[in-house]
Amino acid sequence: xxxxxxxxxxxxxxxxxxxxxxxxxxxxxxxxxxxxxxxxxxxxxxxxxxxxxxxxxxxxxxxxxxxxxxxxxxxxxxxxxxxxxxxxxxxxxxxxxxxxxxxxxxxxxxxxxxxxxxxxxxxxxxxxxxxxxxxxxxxxxxxxxxxxxxxxxxxxxxxxxxxxxxxxxxxxxxxxxxxxxxxxxxxxxxxxxxxxxxxxxxxxxxxxxxxxxxxxxxxxxxxxxxxxxxxxxxxxxxxxxxxxxxxxxxxxxxxxxxxxxxxxxxxxxxxxxxxxxxxxxxxxxxxxxxxxxxxxxxxxxxxxxxxxxxxxxxxxxxxxxxxxxxxxxxxxxxxxxxxxxxxxxxxxxxxxxxxxxxxxxxxxxxxxxxxxxxxxxxxxxxxxxxxxxxxxxxxxxxxxxxxxxxxxxxxxxxxxxxxxxxxxxxxxxxxxxxxxxxxxxxxxxxxxxxxxxxxxxxxxxxxxxxxxxxxxxxxxxxxxxxxxxxxxxxxxxxxxxxxxxxxxxxxxxxxxxxxxxxxxxxxxxxxxxxxxxxxxxxxxxxxxxxxxxxxxxxxxxxxxxxxxxxxxxxxxxxxxxxxxxxxxxxxxxxxxxxxxxxxxxxxxxxxxxxxxxxxxxxxxxxxxxxxxxxxxxxxxxxxxxxxxxxxxxxxxxxxxxxxxxxxxxxxxxxxxxxxxxxxxxxxxxxxxxxxxxxxxxxxxxxxxxxxxxxxxxxxxxxxxxxxxxxxxxxxxxxxxxxxxxxxxxxxxxxxxxxxxxxxxxxxxxxxxxxxxxxxxxxxxxxxxxxxxxxxxxxxxxxxxxxxxxxxxx
RNA sequence: GCGCGAGUGGCGGAAUUGGUAGACGCUGCAGACUUAAAAUCUGUUGACCUUAAAAGUCGUGAGGGUUCAAGUCCCUCCUCGCGCACCA
Numbered sequence: 001x002x003x004x005x006x007x008x009x010x011x012x013x014x015x016x017x018x019x020x021x022x023x024x025x026x027x028x029x030x031x032x033x034x035x036x037x038x039x040x041x042x043x044x045x046x047x048x049x050x051x052x053x054x055x056x057x058x059x060x061x062x063x064x065x066x067x068x069x070x071x072x073x074x075x076x077x078x079x080x081x082x083x084x085x086x087x088x089x090x091x092x093x094x095x096x097x098x099x100x101x102x103x104x105x106x107x108x109x110x111x112x113x114x115x116x117x118x119x120x121x122x123x124x125x126x127x128x129x130x131x132x133x134x135x136x137x138x139x140x141x142x143x144x145x146x147x148x149x150x151x152x153x154x155x156x157x158x159x160x161x162x163x164x165x166x167x168x169x170x171x172x173x174x175x176x177x178x179x180x181x182x183x184x185x186x187x188x189x190x191x192x193x194x195x196x197x198x199x200x201x202x203x204x205x206x207x208x209x210x211x212x213x214x215x216x217x218x219x220x221x222x223x224x225x226x227x228x229x230x231x232x233x234x235x236x237x238x239x240x241x242x243x244x245x246x247x248x249x250x251x252x253x254x255x256x257x258x259x260x261x262x263x264x265x266x267x268x269x270x271x272x273x274x275x276x277x278x279x280x281x282x283x284x285x286x287x288x289x290x291x292x293x294x295x296x297x298x299x300x301x302x303x304x305x306x307x308x309x310x311x312x313x314x315x316x317x318x319x320x321x322x323x324x325x326x327x328x329x330x331x332x333x334x335x336x337x338x339x340x341x342x343x344x345x346x347x348x349x350x351x352x353x354x355x356x357x358x359x360x361x362x363x364x365x366x367x368x369x370x371x372x373x374x375x376x377x378x379x380x381x382x383x384x385x386x387x388x389x390x391x392x393x394x395x396x397x398x399x400x401x402x403x404x405x406x407x408x409x410x411x412x413x414x415x416x417x418x419x420x421x422x423x424x425x426x427x428x429x430x431x432x433x434x435x436x437x438x439x440x441x442x443x444x445x446x447x448x449x450x451x452x453x454x455x456x457x458x459x460x461x462x463x464x465x466x467x468x469x470x471x472x473x474x475x476x477x478x479x480x481x482x483x484x485x486x487x488x489x490x491x492x493x494x495x496x497x498x499x500x501x502x503x504x505x506x507x508x509x510x511x512x513x514x515x516x517x518x519x520x521x522x523x524x525x526x527x528x529x530x531x532x533x534x535x536x537x538x539x540x541x542x543x544x545x546x547x548x549x550x551x552x553x554x555x556x557x558x559x560x561x562x563x564x565x566x567x568x569x570x571x572x573x574x575x576x577x578x579x580x581x582x583x584x585x586x587x588x589x590x591x592x593x594x595x596x597x598x599x600x601x602x603x604x605x606x607x608x609x610x611x612x613x614x615x616x617x618x619x620x621x622x623x624x625x626x627x628x629x630x631x632x633x634x635x636x637x638x639x640x641x642x643x644x645x646x647x648x649x650x651x652x653x654x655x656x657x658x659x660x661x662x663x664x665x666x667x668x669x670x671x672x673x674x675x676x677x678x679x680x681x682x683x684x685x686x687x688x689x690x691x692x693x694x695x696x697x698x699x700x701x702x703x704x705x706x707x708x709x710x711x712x713x714x715x716x717x718x719x720x721x722x723x724x725x726x727x728x729x730x731x732x733x734x735x736x737x738x739x740x741x742x743x744x745x746x747x748x749x750x751x752x753x754x755x756x757x758x759x760x761x762x763x764x765x766x767x768x769x770x771x772x773x774x775x776x777x778x779x780x781x782x783x784x785x786x787x788x789x790x791x792x793x794x795x796x797x798x799x800x801x802x803x804x805x806x807x808x809x
Numbered sequence: 810g811c812g813c814g815a816g817u818g819g820c821g822g823a824a825u826u827g828g829u830a831g832a833c834g835c836u837g838c839a840g841a842c843u844u845a846a847a848a849u850c851u852g853u854u855g856a857c858c859u860u861a862a863a864a865g866u867c868g869u870g871a872g873g874g875u876u877c878a879a880g881u882c883c884c885u886c887c888u889c890g891c892g893c894a895c896c897a
Contacts, residue, residue: 173894217813218892226896246897259897297810297895326895336897344810345895412896532891569891608834609821614814615890616821621835629834631849676823679833686833753829758878760829784864798877804828806877 004634006598006627010716014116022731023063023118025074027506028521034071035522036063037501037561039530039538040078043101043108043126045089047588050606050618051531053115054567057603058612058672059529060117064712065669067118068737074522076504077112077119079105079126082133083493084162084178087424091457097424098452101128114590116599116715118733123507127496132503134447135513136495137429139545140418141440142552144430148194149418151438155263155329156417158186163458164421165190167492168414169222169537174292182290188462191419191428191489195544199223199411202543210563212613215535222536224412229396231337231405233258235270236309236318242266245332245410248339249399250391252314253380254360255337256350258321259303261329262286270321272307279304279323286325294325301326301349312337313404314381314395324349332410341366361388416541418492423456423465425490433477433484442478448486464488497538498545501525501560513554520556528561532569539564565672568615587618600714601627607674607713629682630717633710636685637703637721641694650691651698655744657687658702662740665709674713681710705738754779755806756788764805772799779805 038059063075143149161181228247303324340350347370364371399405429441467488477484506514546560604626610616668677722732
């Protein structure tokens with residue numbers, strides 16, 4: 001008998017699968033379709049890491065399972081190759097980004113093939129292919145034409161290291177998520193996408209899709225919806241009005257001062273001569289602070305009085321207007337009405353600057369702290385006696401009559417800063433003309449290709465390197481044909497991934513981004529697997545993109561992904577996050593496979609280690625264990641046995657085992673519970689190993705099914721057994737998923753516990769329809785139980801058939 | 810501070826949704842095979858107390874409660890992880 005040798009087996013089958021194209025998905029097949037998508041990678045020059053293997057491995061298991069179930073499965077793969085890392089790699093290695101990407105894709109694809117994933121490579125593409133980004137640009141123009149892409153001069157997040165503007169979502173704790181450098185503010189003219197128009201839809205749509213609650217909650221949280229009111233305050237003795245947003249209009253009578261963000265446009269207008277010096281120096285000090293400093297909640301409140309007053313519209317009293325950096329220009333209107341009695345921050349501020357604190361909601365002790373709970377209104381004129389909710393409604397109604405307040409919903413979500421000052425991205429297909437303004441490049445001139453240049457290092461002056469290429473920049477206005485200039489900013493690295501899943505449905509179409517019939521056939525992605533870290537980035541962006549496309553009639557479904565699953569993080573053995581900077585931190589799946597365990601064992605270990613969505617420490621022993629398991633499977637099927645048609649007394653056990661296992665593995669796969677599915681397969685192997693007569697017909701049928709169950713998890717060794725050991729003509733991965741007989745999944749006899757007064761004292765063997773009296777009799781025969789029952793009367797008997805017998809004495 | 814999730818053996822983790830806690834894997838221990846080791850196979854592996862055997866007591870972060878019965882349900886609290894964070 002040959003030893004299990006993954007190395008020769010794996011490379012052989014990977015080649016055969018590629019040659020026979022068994023994983024190629026067919027458009028418009030009669031079978032029901034199933035689209036399983038795994039986030040496509042950025043092809044770096046480095047080794048593939050465990051996070052990739054988690055994503056692709058999970059997708060591959062599902063893809064193989066669904067194929068076996070008779071679905072026409074689309075399991076595609078491509079590359080997301082625009083963006084900063086490719087450019088940095090190119091600069092470092094002194095090659096062009098185009099060359100770097102080509103090399104890296106070849107390298108990465110080779111690794112993916114080495115892992116044996118069942119991707120349909122015929123549909124592969126890179127977001128950097130001009131035939132692809134033509135449509136990325138075209139889609140941008142649809143946003144532009146719909147008024148959802150616009151230019152604005154705003155204060156944006158600027159990464160001084162990468163020398164580019166960033167979206168809000170790309171800033172984590174005040175640092176650029178890619179390079180970890182501190183982000184600055186910079187005023188630049190930028191392209192933005194109006195994602196805020198879709199804030200409500202992005203929340204709503206989550207109801208109709210199956211996302212882990214963690215993911216849905218995080219998106220809802222990020223969008224940050226709050227319901228409240230906008231109220232106008234007039235500045236005393238001046239013509240200005242200050243608009244504020246508040247979620248607590250009920251506390252208006254308690255507003256004893258106002259605060260403007262230092263950047264607020266009214267600040268310079270209302271500040272008095274006496275206060276000007278103080279205000280100016282405060283603004284200057286604020287500008288010198290980083291976002292991290294400014295957002296530190298533990299910092300003591302600072303601020304300065306403008307000298308101006310506003311009129312509280314409820315009390316008609318004059319209240320001072322301050323500026324303070326705890327009020328952010330980026331949220332609401334950049335101005336607040338401060339109610340120190342019922343807001344922690346306002347309370348702290350008022351205390352520090354000796355501003356009066358007026359209680360308007362009873363129930364707290366405002367001398368000690370702000371009271372933010374419920375209660376009855378006090379000191380509030382016509383609101384007195386109402387509770388908070390009633391008061392909110394009443395005051396907004398009253399003020400609305402006078403035209404100084406209205407209900408308002410606010411979101412934390414900001415419009416998406418969509419331009420980058422880097423070379424390696426899709427050029428924004430706009431021409432700037434002195435006469436006609438921003439003019440879209442006509443469809444027949446797309447794509448606007450990136451010019452090949454010698455220098456593409458970022459300039460750092462807020463201009464894209466493209467701006468230095470005069471021959472490219474200078475063009476004719478598509479409208480009036482007069483000389484005009486191209487937009488030189490490029491799109492963010494997220495642009496290509498916004499809609500890539502749609503392109504898999506029809507990857508080679510030159511007429512449109514994807515044919516409508518194919519969009520309809522492959523429709524919604526049934527299962528989308530990816531990393532948790534993309535929840536408020538790519539996943540949110542692409543949902544927005546898709547919703548817009550739906551509104552434009554470009555796609556048939558309102559949401560892109562029917563279900564989302566994210567994998568947990570692999571931690572180092574000491575429980576910390578795997579990172580490149582740490583010694584031995586990153587383990588690469590292929591080198592582990594090359595150590596002799598093989599790809600199948602590595603893939604199984606990743607699936608077996610922990611529940612799919614849970615973070616867990618990486619364990620090299622787990623791979624060894626899975627290798628051992630696969631070796632045992634290999635030895636079992638290769639064990640020489642005498643074939644016989646005779647029935648064996650062990651047949652019943654064999655049948656029960658395989659039927660139970662089919663049921664369990666199928667149920668677990670539906671829930672992406674890979675770890676328990678594998679445990680069930682291991683359990684079954686243990687049962688099978690104990691069988692003495694391995695020659696019966698029942699045995700052969702069962703072991704055949706067993707290999708089919710194992711196939712999605714260990715595709716190579718099962719294929720070798722199927723096609724070489726058993727000489728089947730067609731791949732195990734094209735075979736039909738075995739069915740089970742419900743009757744054969746139930747054991748005739750089960751052991752149930754016997755409890756006396758709720759404590760386990762014995763065990764009896766019963767059937768599911770053993771009567772209570774019979775069960776009691778059996779229990780009485782157990783010496784230990786009998787000892788406890790001896791001489792005592794049973795008060796009560798609880799008997800749950802097939803579960804438990806509990807006797808109360 | 811807000812939102813979400815999790816606390817079970819030496820370790821990773823199971824537990825049919827209230828019914829014999831610790832499946833499966835790893836590790837450890839003992840044995841078989843071997844000149845020896847590796848590999849493989851067999852047994853064993855929650856703690857305590859006893860042990861000739863059987864039995865027994867405790868045990869799912871802590872404390873309380875509901876129930877014949879709680880890892881699972883309810884209340885109070887603690888710890889850890891993730892995300893957001895001066896969001897008005």
